[in-house]
Amino acid sequence: MNENARIPRNAKAKRTEIRRENERVILEAAEKVFAEAGFGGATMQLIADMAGLPKANLHYYFATKEDLYRQVVRNIFEIWLHAADTFDTAADPAEGIGAYIDAKLEISRRHPFGSKVWASEVMHGAPVIQDYLETTLRDWTEGRMAAIQRWVDEGKMAPVNPRHLLYMIWATTQHYADFGHQIETLNAGKPLSERQWREVKDSVKAIILRGIGATG
Amino acid sequence: MNENARIPRNAKAKRTEIRRENERVILEAAEKVFAEAGFGGATMQLIADMAGLPKANLHYYFATKEDLYRQVVRNIFEIWLHAADTFDTAADPAEGIGAYIDAKLEISRRHPFGSKVWASEVMHGAPVIQDYLETTLRDWTEGRMAAIQRWVDEGKMAPVNPRHLLYMIWATTQHYADFGHQIETLNAGKPLSERQWREVKDSVKAIILRGIGATG
DNA sequence: CTGTAACCTGACCATACGGTCAGAAAATGA
């Protein structure tokens, strides 16, 4: 999504190109290192090595370790939020919630590092995204809870507590990223195959959709 | 349990008393600090302050930060394992799995720090308890999966994938500890009340038990 | 009381870390 013509239109485009590419590389490396070592365990040197850049260069683009971390967490949060666009357009809980579970599991599969960074951030008391939790996430959650409640009122699903249903979906889907190492260990040390991921999606949806009486 | 027999028999009681009490205090402080700051973010000084002891005293009981951390993680693992004793004795899934969910939610409530340390350890690749995962946890898991499969075969519940059912239970119950801060934020910044915890248990059990066709 | 083992701790050390900076190099524009 960031590909454009190799020929810069003007000077400005070229400059931002270098900057954007380097920031991308750094953020990608940082996401991985923060996920694997935690904020405290991560070092700028490690991130620099993984990005293939001198440490001082990182500080050229990101003033402090906190700044870099903050940016990583923000990026993840954005991905998270967009996962539930399917939620609203769906008319039926089986479809809406089913698609949401699929989307979230797909994120766990594609962005396991991001998921871990997010989990770590929240576990440590959300020092850098507390305001997001209190505003964006809270609003988002209330919106979805209302949507679920509407389905309940319309008799399209059993009268479950919408909040705890959401938590269960979050917990279960993110578990496959956050506890991926444990899951891999219990899978003979091998990552889940394409086929096994499909089995995950089917199992999770089967239990939850039946559990809320939305067998569609 | 690794000490030689040079300890005077009569003096033993008193001396081990001091040792045991101090180790307890240190481990308790360590669990909290490791949970809140992660292994890398935790400092021996912080743990010492929280325990009300000089830092050097910590090193008298635990040679290194890693040793202390290892002990904390091991303790948590023990608690975890004993949570499912109810599992085996139960005759039907509604009772067995229901009790297991209750037990695990109760652990999340009583030992949120331990849960976070465990989650953090696994998220970072289980550097110190990998052997436990490969032996004890794997055996344990296979035993429970077999028990669930037996229920399925006996027609006492729907034919769900036992592994993913277990993962869902783990994920959901531990979520209330690991993401407790987020849950609290979404609860107007207040911890869950006694009443709300009951609501959690009821909701989780309702969805999962209906989801696996074990309405007992 | 005395001797000894266990317990305690202030002061210290080596290292690793986040961050800085001066100045080189490269890109761009005129």
Place this chain on the structure above:
DNA sequence: TCATTTTCTGACCGTATGGTCAGGTTACAG
């Protein structure tokens, strides 16, 4: 070409951290 802006980086610095240790204190057996 030259001037200007942006990018890059080796060398360096102050601090915090894990860990050590010598020597003190306490508990208690004899």
